[in-house]
Amino acid sequence: MAGAAHDITAYKDGMVILATAAIAIPLLQRVRISPVLGYLLTGMLLGPHMLGALTKFFPAAEWFTVSNPENLALVGELGVAFLLFIIGLELAPQRLWIMRRLVFGMGSLQIVLSALVLAIVAASLGQGAAAALIIGSSLALSSTAIVVELLSQQNRLSLGTGRTSFSILLMQDLAVIPLLMLVPALAPGNDGALWLSIAQAVAQAMLAIGIIVVVGYLVLRPLFRLVANTESGDLFVAAVLLVAAGSGIVTAAAGLSMALGAFVAGLLLAETEFRRAIEATIEPVKGLLLGCFFFTVGAGLDLSVIINNPGSVLLGLLALLVLKGVIVAGVVWAYGFSGVVAGRTAALLGPGGEFAFIVLGLAAASKIIEPDVTAYVLALTSLSMALIPLLDRGAQALFPIPANVPSDPALTALPEPQESVTAMVIGYGRVGALVSDMLNVHNVTHVITEKRPDLVSEGRKDSRPIYYGDALNTSFLQRCGLARAKAVIITIHDWEATDDIVSTIRGLSPTITIVARARDADHARYLYEIGASDAVPETIEASLQLSEAALVDLGVPTGPVIASIHEKRDEFRAALQSAAGKAGRTQSHGVRPKSRDPAAG
Numbered sequence: 001m002a003g004a005a006h007d008i009t010a011y012k013d014g015m016v017i018l019a020t021a022a023i024a025i026p027l028l029q030r031v032r033i034s035p036v037l038g039y040l041l042t043g044m045l046l047g048p049h050m051l052g053a054l055t056k057f058f059p060a061a062e063w064f065t066v067s068n069p070e071n072l073a074l075v076g077e078l079g080v081a082f083l084l085f086i087i088g089l090e091l092a093p094q095r096l097w098i099m100r101r102l103v104f105g106m107g108s109l110q111i112v113l114s115a116l117v118l119a120i121v122a123a124s125l126g127q128g129a130a131a132a133l134i135i136g137s138s139l140a141l142s143s144t145a146i147v148v149e150l151l152s153q154q155n156r157l158s159l160g161t162g163r164t165s166f167s168i169l170l171m172q173d174l175a176v177i178p179l180l181m182l183v184p185a186l187a188p189g190n191d192g193a194l195w196l197s198i199a200q201a202v203a204q205a206m207l208a209i210g211i212i213v214v215v216g217y218l219v220l221r222p223l224f225r226l227v228a229n230t231e232s233g234d235l236f237v238a239a240v241l242l243v244a245a246g247s248g249i250v251t252a253a254a255g256l257s258m259a260l261g262a263f264v265a266g267l268l269l270a271e272t273e274f275r276r277a278i279e280a281t282i283e284p285v286k287g288l289l290l291g292c293f294f295f296t297v298g299a300g301l302d303l304s305v306i307i308n309n310p311g312s313v314l315l316g317l318l319a320l321l322v323l324k325g326v327i328v329a330g331v332v333w334a335y336g337f338s339g340v341v342a343g344r345t346a347a348l349l350g351p352g353g354e355f356a357f358i359v360l361g362l363a364a365a366s367k368i369i370e371p372d373v374t375a376y377v378l379a380l381t382s383l384s385m386a387l388i389p390l391l392d393r394g395a396q397a398l399f400p401i402p403a404n405v406p407s408d409p410a411l412t413a414l415p416e417p418q419e420s421v422t423a424m425v426i427g428y429g430r431v432g433a434l435v436s437d438m439l440n441v442h443n444v445t446h447v448i449t450e451k452r453p454d455l456v457s458e459g460r461k462d463s464r465p466i467y468y469g470d471a472l473n474t475s476f477l478q479r480c481g482l483a484r485a486k487a488v489i490i491t492i493h494d495w496e497a498t499d500d501i502v503s504t505i506r507g508l509s510p511t512i513t514i515v516a517r518a519r520d521a522d523h524a525r526y527l528y529e530i531g532a533s534d535a536v537p538e539t540i541e542a543s544l545q546l547s548e549a550a551l552v553d554l555g556v557p558t559g560p561v562i563a564s565i566h567e568k569r570d571e572f573r574a575a576l577q578s579a580a581g582k583a584g585r586t587q588s589h590g591v592r593p594k595s596r597d598p599a600a601g
Contacts, residue, residue, distance in 0.1 A: 013066050016046060017075075017292050025291070034153070036146055037389040039291045043298025044386070050303065066299050076293030080145045080354065081248040081262035082286035084173070087148060087166070088266020089275055090157075099167055102335065106164070107171025110331045110349075114140035114324050121319065127373070130186040134363045135377055137179050139320060143353040144169045144259065145293055146388045150348070160341035164332050165348050173260050176355050183359060187366035208254035209264055212247050216268035224274045228453040228468055240281045243269070273456045276449075277469035280476035297354065301382040305375050316380050321391075325350035340399040347395030351384030421447050421481035426471045426501060427492035428455045428464070431517060435489050436464060447480050471501050474508060487513035495519050499530065506531030534573070541569075 020042045028038040043066070045051060052065040066072065119136025127135060147165055148157070156162045220243065227239045244262050251261030269275055306313045329346035333339065357378060364374040423439060423446040425432050432448060439446045448466040450456050459466035469476040471490075482488070488505055490498050495518075502516055515534045518524035524535035547568075551561045 039294035040298040040386045043295035047299030072296045076296045079289030079293040081258040084259040085244040085262035085266040088263040102167035106335045107168045131369045138356040138359045141172045141353040142349040147348045161344040164345045183362045204254045208251045273468045276467040276479040305379040321350045343399045344395045347391040352381035356381045421485045424485045424488045426490045432491040490516040
C-alpha cells in the first residue's frame with residue numbers, strides 16, 4: 001500500500017518465538033531435552049541478559065534476540081490460562097468436589113507452613129515484617145504451568161504425584177486472590193484496615209467467579225450449539241478462544257489471575273458434548289502460547305545477579321529447594337501418601353512459580369521491597385523454575401519405586417480422568433444408535449462421535465457417551481480414546497467421508513479393527529483396499545435380510561435359514577477381501593485381512 005509504513009521490528013519478538021518452536025525445540029528434543037526445558041534454555045540464551053546484551057556492540061544481534069521479555073508477557077499469560085482451561089475440561093465438577101480435602105486441606109497447609117518458614121528466614125536476613133511476609137508468601141507458590149505441563153506430557157496427572165501436585169497447585173492459584181490484595185494493604189502510608197482489604201478482595205473474587213458460573217450455565221452450551229450448526233471450523237475455534245480468554249479477562253478485571261477464570265470455564269464445559277472437540281481445538285494454541293511463557297521466564301532470568309553474587313544465589317537456591325521441599329514432602333506424607341509420592345511431589349513443587357513475578361513486581365512498585373532484593377528473589381525464582389525438569393528427573397531416579405495407589409479414601413473414590421473405551425462408534429444416526437444399543441447389551445464400553453449437533457443433543461438426552469467433533473481430526477480421535485480402543489465402527493452414510501476416515505484411522509493405528517458401512521460391493525472392495533478390517537455393503541446386507549425374512553415366512557425352519565444366510569455372507573466377504581487383495585491392498589497398506597467370526601457380519 002502506497003505511503004504505508006511498517007515497523008518491522010514490532011514483529012521481531014514474535015518471529016523469535018516461532019523460530020524457537022519450529023527449529024530450536026525439535027533439535028533439542030533430538031538430544032532428549034524436554035520442550036519445557038528447551039523453551040527455558042532458549043529464552044535464557046536469546047534474552048536481554050545473554051545474547052541480547054550483545055546488541056550494544058553488534059546491532060544486528062537485535063534481529064534474533066528478545067530485548068524486552070515483557071512484550072511477550074501477555075501472550076505467555078494467555079498460554080497459562082489455556083493450560084488451566086484444558087485442565088478444567090479434564091476435571092468434572094464432581095471429581096473436584098471429591099478432591100476438596102486435598103485441595104483445601106493439604107494445599108492450604110502447604111501454603112501456610114511454607115510462607116511462614118520462608119518469611120521467618122527473610123526476616124532473619126534483615127527484611128521488615130511486610131517485606132518478609134510478601135517474600136515468604138510469593139516463594140511458597142509453585143509453577144502451575146511447568147509442573148502440570150510436565151505431568152501431562154508424561155501421563156502422570158492421574159497418578160499419586162499428579163493428584164497431589166495438582167491439588168496443591170490449585171489451592172495456590174486460589175491463594176493468589178488474597179495475596180494480590182494484601183500487597184497494597186501493606187504498602188507504606190496505607191492506613192486502611194488489612195482485614196477489610198482482604199475481605200473486599202475475596203468478595204470481588206466470589207463475584208467474578210459467580211458471574212462466570214451463572215453466565216456459563218446459561219450461555220456456553222447454547223453458544224457452542226449455535227456455532228457447531230454452522231459447520232465452520234474457523235468459527236468453532238473463535239468460540240473456544242473467546243470463552244477461554246474471555247473468562248480469564250473477567251477474573252483479571254477483578255484482580256485475580258486469568259488462569260483461575262479459564263479453569264472455571266473449563267469446569268463448566270467438562271460435562272458437555274463439546275468437551276473433546278474443544279480440547280482438540282485449543283491444544284496446539286495452548287502449546288505455542290505456553291511455550292512463549294516458558295521462553296519469557298528464561299529471558300527474564302537476570303544473570304548479572306547470579307554472576308555478581310554466585311555464593312549468595314546458590315545458598316538461597318538450596319535453602320528454597322530444601323526448606324520448601326521438606327515442607328511439601330511432610331504435608332503430602334501426613335495426608336497418607338507414600339514416601340515415593342511425597343519425594344516426587346517435593347521435587348516438583350519445591351521451586352518457585354510464575355505468580356511470584358506478579359506479586360513481587362507489585363510489591364516493588366508499592367515500595368514494600370527494595371529493588372535489589374526483588375531482583376535477587378526473582379533470580380532465585382527463575383533459576384528454580386528452570387531446574388524443575390531436571391529436579392523431576394532426579395526425583396524419579398532417587399525414588400524409582402512406582403507410586404502406589406494411595407490409601408486416602410478421597411483418591412480411591414476418584415474416577416479415572418479418561419473414559420474406559422473398548423470401541424469407538426463414528427456416527428449417531430439410526431445405524432449408529434443401533435450399534436450402540438448392541439454394544440450396551442453386551443457390556444462393551446464405547447464412545448460415540450458425531451458432527452451434527454442435533455444428533456449429539458439427542459444422544460446426550462439418552463445418556464449416550466457421545467461427543468461432538470470431526471472424526472477426520474486426528475487430535476479429536478486421540479482425545480476420544482482411539483489409542484485405547486480395540487475397534488472402530490463407522491456407521492455414517494457419507495461414503496467419501498467414510499473412505500477418508502478409514503484411511504486416517506489406519507494411518508494412526510495399523511492394528512486396530514475397523515468395521516465400516518459400505519454403499520455396495522464395489523465400495524466395500526475399496527474399503528478393504530485402504531485398510532478396513534470388515535466392510536458391510538448395504539445392498540448385499542439388505543438382500544440377505546430380505547431372503548431370510550422370505551424363507552422364514554415360506555415355512556423354512558429358522559435354524560437352517562440363519563445358517564445359510566451366514567454362509568452366504570461369509571462367501572461375499574471372502575470374495576470382496578480376495579478382490580481387494582488382488583488389487584494390491586496387502587502390499588500397499590501392509591495390513592493383512594483378519595479372519596472374522598461368521599456371526600459378526
